[in-house]
Amino acid sequence: MVQRTVVDYLRAAAAECPDKCAYFDATVRLSYGKLDRIAGNIATRLIRELQVSGRPVAVYMDKSPMTIAGFFGVMYSGNFYSPIDTSMPEYRLALVMENLKPVGILTDASHYDMARTYCKQVFLIEEFTDEEADDKLIEEQLSHMLDTDPLYVLYTSGSTGVPKGVVVSHASLIDYIDEFCAVIPIGKDDVVANQAPFYFDASLIDIYCTLHEKATMGIVPLADFSVPLKLLNYLEDNHITFIRWVPSALKMISTLKGFRTLKPSALKTVVFGAEAMPVKCYNYWYENLPDVTFIQIYGPTEITGVCTYYVCDRVYDESETIPIGKPFHNTSVFLLDEDNKKISRRDVTGEICVKGTCLALGYYNAPEKTSEFFVQNPLNPYYPERIYRTGDLARYDENGDLVFISRKDYQIKHMGHRIELGEIEATAAFLPGIKNAYCIHDAKTDKIIMYYESESYDDAKLTEDLKKRLVRYMVPNEVHRLEEIPMLKNGKVDRMKLKEMHANS
Amino acid sequence: MEELREILTQIHPEVDYDTETGLIDHRIFDSFDVITLVGELMDNFDVEITAEQMVPNNFNSMQSIWKLLEELMEE
Numbered sequence: 001m002v003q004r005t006v007v008d009y010l011r012a013a014a015a016e017c018p019d020k021c022a023y024f025d026a027t028v029r030l031s032y033g034k035l036d037r038i039a040g041n042i043a044t045r046l047i048r049e050l051q052v053s054g055r056p057v058a059v060y061m062d063k064s065p066m067t068i069a070g071f072f073g074v075m076y077s078g079n080f081y082s083p084i085d086t087s088m089p090e091y092r093l094a095l096v097m098e099n100l101k102p103v104g105i106l107t108d109a110s111h112y113d114m115a116r117t118y119c120k121q122v123f124l125i126e127e128f129t130d131e132e133a134d135d136k137l138i139e140e141q142l143s144h145m146l147d148t149d150p151l152y153v154l155y156t157s158g159s160t161g162v163p164k165g166v167v168v169s170h171a172s173l174i175d176y177i178d179e180f181c182a183v184i185p186i187g188k189d190d191v192v193a194n195q196a197p198f199y200f201d202a203s204l205i206d207i208y209c210t211l212h213e214k215a216t217m218g219i220v221p222l223a224d225f226s227v228p229l230k231l232l233n234y235l236e237d238n239h240i241t242f243i244r245w246v247p248s249a250l251k252m253i254s255t256l257k258g259f260r261t262l263k264p265s266a267l268k269t270v271v272f273g274a275e276a277m278p279v280k281c282y283n284y285w286y287e288n289l290p291d292v293t294f295i296q297i298y299g300p301t302e303i304t305g306v307c308t309y310y311v312c313d314r315v316y317d318e319s320e321t322i323p324i325g326k327p328f329h330n331t332s333v334f335l336l337d338e339d340n341k342k343i344s345r346r347d348v349t350g351e352i353c354v355k356g357t358c359l360a361l362g363y364y365n366a367p368e369k370t371s372e373f374f375v376q377n378p379l380n381p382y383y384p385e386r387i388y389r390t391g392d393l394a395r396y397d398e399n400g401d402l403v404f405i406s407r408k409d410y411q412i413k414h415m416g417h418r419i420e421l422g423e424i425e426a427t428a429a430f431l432p433g434i435k436n437a438y439c440i441h442d443a444k445t446d447k448i449i450m451y452y453e454s455e456s457y458d459d460a461k462l463t464e465d466l467k468k469r470l471v472r473y474m475v476p477n478e479v480h481r482l483e484e485i486p487m488l489k490n491g492k493v494d495r496m497k498l499k500e501m502h503a504n505s
Numbered sequence: 506m507e508e509l510r511e512i513l514t515q516i517h518p519e520v521d522y523d524t525e526t527g528l529i530d531h532r533i534f535d536s537f538d539v540i541t542l543v544g545e546l547m548d549n550f551d552v553e554i555t556a557e558q559m560v561p562n563n564f565n566s567m568q569s570i571w572k573l574l575e576e577l578m579e580e
Contacts, residue, residue: 225536226529228556252540255547258556415537464519472535478515
């Protein structure tokens, strides 16, 4: 069967192995057949009550196998989904909802009231079962679907203070998952342990590679990531073979030398990315698990998931950086210098640019932002060809592998999350009583430090107010009130001076 | 204990560490905060914390963390 839309992935798995466990957590186990039927049940109601297609439906609920059923229910209804972080403070949630304007919200009982404040059409996930799907109605809806139609919108940090929604098509996801599974060792016998929240693109590998390979995925309880022995026991008890975690999660085990107590015996593949991997942490894992394959991956949400990978095959010196490697098939990743010329020589720094089917459709409801980052390929004056400018700087090493260097702007990676310092600064500056607020990121300790001027705020009060407006991981680790923020002659903040102040403190 | 209070306050300045007894159980410290805290403790107090010791009981309050540190520093 030709797989045209992501719907076909689930249809194929449900036909081939209906009784096999697809997704599980501590309370729910969904087989492929059951998942398909619940999705059908959800879609039937969505079609009947919303009577639209090609529109956004927010999935606003805690992570569970039923959340995935919700994603497919939305797809089966001919619409596209947007997973919304339930831990987001109201202030930011309102910004997201204002941008998305969902036609419906799929939620769970504990978030129902909040969902109702943003939309009239709210559907409770608890009400859906594996009965009553109107297949004819669904088929009719799906018959109009194209692979260029949106599949989902994922929200990421925006420098002006408003989160950006990355819209990705069915074709992009299929391209991504097909090419990923072609080179990364994963198969039907694998059991995946999911760490990434579903509102991050990192979870796409877990959800969709599992589905593509007809494997099984477990959702690791969030609290286990604070208790390394619980985490290791989870891997062991569930015979986990494949993990795709952020380095921060791997660090929990290496810092506390968890393998002295237990080494997960079934583990075969460890994939990591989304932030710099500390060499010390990698070496600890590599040396302790000699039979495991370690793969570093790289890529922003705007090119669906990841666009390069590197299979690690040795211990690294702490002065080295583990490369991000080479592109996946059907994806072009290249470096442009400041004059938009292509770089091919080694050790020359350039901006990572990407083209291919993996490119997102753009930012939802934000045409200006879209044209700023998704641009005409400067190497091609002949016909329209979009590339995505990542803003990441890199170089080629002696093996032709890409090595990440830094950002060219104020986007940072903090505890595995992508953050625009501008979003934190804009949020603080918006508080009445805050005059100036600027952030720096100390990459070595992975801390966000904010400096501000104010007559009415102290450090504790500012932190408290920021917590009400920012996602938890965006709240600065330190805030310091200054009499005067150091400025440059051109009226911009002197970030070098701030970094100096931080280094000397 | 003041040095410990300073480290904790840097991670979460808004918490009253004299009364809070559920830093882990109430999810005031998430996994990323925990790993930051453990790293700071190991660096600043020159102790080694093991996976066995990284249980909620030892980390739920400033007092329990301090008790663990005292034990580790005696070794």
